[in-house]
Amino acid sequence: MTSETALFYLFGAMAVVASLLVIAQRNPIYSVLLLITSFGALSGLYVLL
Amino acid sequence: MFSWLHLYRMIPLLIAQIVLTLFVFFMLLNSAAVMVYFERKVAAMLQQRLGPYLVGPRGLLQPVADVIKLMFKEELRPRAADPLLFALAPIISAAAAFAAFAVVPFGAETTFFGLLSDPLRLQVADVNVAVLVIFAIASMSVYGIVLAGWSSNSKYSLLGSLRASAQMISYELSYGLALASVLVMANSLSLTDIVNRQAGVWFHVIPRWFLFVQPLGFLIYLTAGIAETNRAPFDFPEAEQELVAGYHTEYSSMSFAMFFLAEYINMVTVSAVATDLFLGGWHGPFLPESLGWIWFLLKVTAILFFYVWMRWTLPRYRYDQLMHFGWRVLLPLAVVNLLATAAGVLYFDL
Structure with a gap:
């Protein structure tokens, strides 16, 4: 496995987990922060393109 | 291709890079x-x-005394505060402040008087979209402030942070447009390229700094920079008379120190970026290229002096005046400046 694939799975997992946690929060502020985390992981994926 | 021999040859450069990173980090703390x-x-x-004037000769040890005092103070947290975000907010503020400086070049390439075989750039990371990175990280720092205000669960903090976010978002536009007019002139997003474009002189006297072709852009950048870093006369987020201390009212000890640190490092970063964009970075007369960082330091100090001078000269604006100024004066000016620059580059080949 190359480092690029590893990073892809890392960012992918981060994006999916963060997005799931967005809808699992009671507190909207936490949802927003997790959404930002998810966007951050997505931007990591874009860098890998 | 990757090979061990290649890696072995990289080691001096790698060590130099690590030393440089640590150097920048501690210099920022020091600054x-x-x-x-x-x-x-x-x-x-x-x-x-x-x-x-009491601590040390001419009061020179006063900052040391302040740091020691801040470290040994009690760390307080309101009972109603959100524990996680309350702890996270100062970290975000300080981290964003440090991160922005990573792409700022502060000197020409140097081999340290022949110590290294390959010349080393005096810059932590040479990113070819440095200006964009700075802009992105500068907008990150607003998260720290907003979270600090919200998680403290106090009226003053919340009002301070709301003002801060409104102010930073309004002034970021003019800030970005002032940057963009320089980008159009330099035809590059890399700060190193932009600085190297400003080498040399016109008519044997005037240095080829972008300040002289973009005086309006420089003014807009400085004004928006002061507003971005929440300094007087735009220091609404922490207006003492109305908001106690603004978004960091509930903070004490080291977490307060982090906000304090972030504010001062942001000032240094804005000044360093202004130096690179408008004042020719490390280029200047009388000194060889390898000592260019002295010029860089002098220019940054001059801008920082201007910052302090403004703070103690001008009274704070009213909040509606600030918004009026940001949206109806500064933004149109910045747009006109950008359009004029673009037209100048297109038709007169500036």
Whole structure:
């Protein structure tokens, strides 16, 4: 496995987990922060393109 | 291709890079301490008093005393505060402040008098979209402030942070447009390229700094920069008379120190970026290229002095005046400046 694939799975997992946690929060502020985390992981994926 | 021999040859450069990164980090920490002393002394000068003079010779050890005091104070947290975000907010603020400086070049390539085989750039990371990175990270720092205000669960903090976010978002536009007019001139997003475009002189006297072709852009950048870093006369987020201390009302000890640190490092970063964009970075007369960082330091100090000077000269604006100024004066000016620059580059090949 190359480092690029590893990073892809890392960012992918981060994006999916963060997005799931967005809808699992009671507190909207936490949802927003997790959404930002998810966007951050997505931007990591874009860098890998 | 990757090979061990190649890696072996990289080691001196790698060590140099790590040393450089640590150097920049500790210099930024130091600069905050120096700035506190500088600001208090200049303020005292402007108000015809002495300023700190008891700790050490001429009060030079005052920042050290302040840091020790801050470290040994009790860390307080309101019972109603959100524990996680309350702890996270100062970290985000400080981290964003440090991260922005990573792409700022502060000197020409140097081999340290032949110590290294390959020349090393005096810049932590040479990113080809450096300006964009700075802009992105500058907008990150607003998260720290907003979270600090919200998680403290106090009226003053919340109002302070709301004002801060409104102000930073409004002024970021003019800030970005002032940057863009320089980008159009330099035809590059890399700060190193932009600085190298400003080497040399016109008519044997005037340095080829972008300040002289973009005077309006420089003014807009400085004004928006002061507003971005929440400094007087735009220091609404922490207006003492109305908001106690604004978004960091509930913070004490080291977490307060982090906000303080972030504010001063942001000032240093804005000044360093202004130097690179408008004042020719490390280019200047009388000094060889390898000592260009002295020019860089002098220019940054001059802008920082201007910052402090403004703070102790001008009274704070009213909040609606700030919004009026940002949206109806600064933004149109910045747009016109950008359009004029673009037209100049297109038709007159500036």
